[in-house]
Amino acid sequence: MSADGPGLLGAEALSVEYTTGGVRVVAVDRVTFTLKPGERLGIVGESGSGKSTVARAVLGTLPPAAQVTSGVLQVGGRSIEATARGGVSRDARGAEIGFVPQNPFGALNPILTLEKQFRNALRAHRRRATRAEARELAVRAMAGVGLAKPAMLLRARPHELSGGMKQRVVVALATWLSPSLVIADEPTTGLDLINQRLIMDLLRKGASDEGRSLLLVTHDLPMAAEYCARLLVMRAGRVVEEGSVNSILSNPKHEYTRQLIHSVAMLESGRLEDGTESSMDGAAR
């Protein structure tokens, strides 16, 4: 993994506005960042900070009310002029860029069997894929996320699975076509602690095993600190601070970052020490 090659993903002065009921709200205000291949970047901020919008802008799945008003997105060395919709093309989604959403209970189609959903996802990128091909890939993907008896699970429908299992299926779907970048938007919401760890470990493992970049969007600062090498702190649509996990935690420059760290420390006294330690070799994990 070259540390000084062209960035895998980059945003320069990206701005996104929402328009509802005649009122325009700036959700993302001139955000700039780069992500190198194999790197793990965490975007941290509270609700409404615009971090999820950044992720969706990159993916190109902004809601109709949102528009990219300025800025340039660069994916894999190619600049994408920020069109109103912005973001990567449909072909790239699911194949070169995977997305893990935050709601394990709602992400999968409730009517179709898992196998059908995998097959549709495959056929979106390889039109001639046969059922057997799809099933084989799917079984491997499900096993890869630690699900037992994948062949049988494939015949089931989402409501027959637990929340943790569903989220693992979602991770499988997001990563099974070997994307070079995975964007995870609050991937552990609604999951119990054990499942949270499992999912995050899966994401980290996948990233390190296959040299995949990870863009983690979360409000959970300790989690971002543990699993990422660099952090981007956002507030009210703007990037407030950026740097390695180490430097941010030990020497926060912005007032808001300090507040964040402080409030976390209040909740989990003592844990911050461990977090700081483990983040020292975060890049190597």
Added chain:
Amino acid sequence: MTVESAEAGQTDALETSEAAGGGWKRRGVLRAVALRLLALPPTLIVLVTFSFLITAVLPSNPARVVLGDMASGEAVAEFNHELGLDQPVIEQYFMYWGRLLRGDLGTSFYSGLPVGDEIAHRAGSTLALIVSALILAFAMGVGIALVGTRFPGRFADRSGSFVVSVSQSIPPFVLGIVLLYLLSYQFGIAPPPSGQQPLAAETPPQVTGVLAIDMVLAGRFSELGSVLSHMALPVTALAFGYLAFFARITRPALETAMASDQVQFARTLGLSEARVLHYGWLEARVPVIAYSGQLFAEMLGATAILETIFSWNGLGQWAITSILKLDIPSIQGFVLVAGTATFVVFFALDFIAKALDPRIRYDRN
């Protein structure tokens, strides 16, 4: 209990249910069916009672009607005695139930034929119209909603909305007349309103009551085209009048579904917009199908007028003339049959809706 063992337990449970031949699935559906059937007896009782009360409400002097004004007092008295019309009301009520349970729906005052026969003779014709129109209206209405959701605000959406508004404002019978004038009298591409067949044609032996099917069963395929062309105008008029219903029900359900998490996720997987729309439709279709039952009763009314215009000789047309002539047994028979049919339709649609949404099936267990 760790996550692994919990999940192992869940997978085991899935395995068991699969091994049992999907027993869970079947039990859920059967239970739903049984529960629905339980509602049948009370509904029937209400229906029968209502039908019986019609005699109390509508003015009638059946003896005079059937025997004529010149009939003697004794003839009238004998007639009334035979029909049990001189008994107290409660007795008549039980006699009515008795006759019904024997399958006797009464005899028409006007034709003298058993009401059951009259209905059986005509029901197929009306069903053919209604079912065909429902399917066509469903296809058109849902199609307009799908297109409008896919291309919101564009020309396709706006013209679709206009069609829906027009559909809502033209009653089927008016459209029927206009189509008749344009396509039949003016341009001659549609047959004249001579009923289900050309005037001189011979009807095939009645097996199902649905002319198209009976034609096929009799092997007269060459005439099938004529039967279908006679159906074209009334079915189109009826369907066009009701596509608005489907469009207006589907659109909001579809838009809600398109905003759901599962559709968003499908987009991030790189699925085509068409496929994404399909995913939305899968979620939205259940209420649409369930609501179509409401249409059935309404359509019976609209069909009746169309049958009159096209000389269809169907159940609706017969019902109207029975009402106008105060043919009580026929009216009673119609109320019973229409009410039961509507109940069956609701039931069937409910069943289909449950079958289409696997979540509901399992929730029962």
Added chain:
Amino acid sequence: MTATEFTNGTTRRRSRPRGAVMPSIVLITILLLGLAERLFAAAPLPDPTRTLAPPSKDAWFGTDAIGVDVFARTLSAAATDIPIALLGTFMAAVVGIPLGLAVGINSAWSERAMRCLDGFQAFPILLFTIAVVVLAGNSAVVIPFAIAVINIPRYMRLLRSACLSLREKRFVEAATAAGSSNVRTMRTHLLPHLRLLILSQTSLTAANALVIVSALGFLGVGMNASTPSWGVMMASGATVLSRGSWWTVVFPAAAMFVCVYSLNRVSDALTRAQAGEGPAAPRSLRRVAQHVFVTRRNRR
């Protein structure tokens, strides 16, 4: 934050239903023209010398089978059909709205009441109307009465579901939690939202009523044949349609269509306006809490 934002946790726009104005004007114009024709113009006389004349300078809409000017008669029919439809709608609203509100607020016996009405809805409406008219005669009172009877359950059902869904919205819960009484909750929170909904439904009912009036007239069960009515005109026109005299049917049909279409458009515009200012679930619990505290403060 402004005061209005507190009211239901969303920004509330008092949107004038702009789309409702034009169609209303059209409808009222037709009605007024019809009344003018009926009251001030001489009754159009049959002219045996000019039967089934196509539209021309003298007879804009042509003449019918007995030589009556179709234009005059079409306008005159507006003064029959529209008032009857409106009367039926009014009767339905006057009975249906209070009943619907009562059922919507009190859920004790409302379930059973609605269940009975469901059974009623399963019956073909038009045939029921015909039966009532046959029973009680085709006067200018019976037909509206029949229309009212059909539509009362619709009002009840609509209001009940609206009340139920409004009750479940958090802002009402918050108000009740803050101690606002049932009636007060209804008046200050529910009714404003229901107003547009009621108007929208009324317009829709009027549209359907007009269709039923025409259908009854077409079948010969409406007002008697001497009273001009679009349905009757269409029926008699249909008998001579094969002779190519389309104007006897098309013009009354078009008139009816324009009125029904206008009423539907008004209903749509009102529904859209209602959705615009309707309550959405509060965006955060914080807003709900603020609402509760504001209400409390205002009451001191």
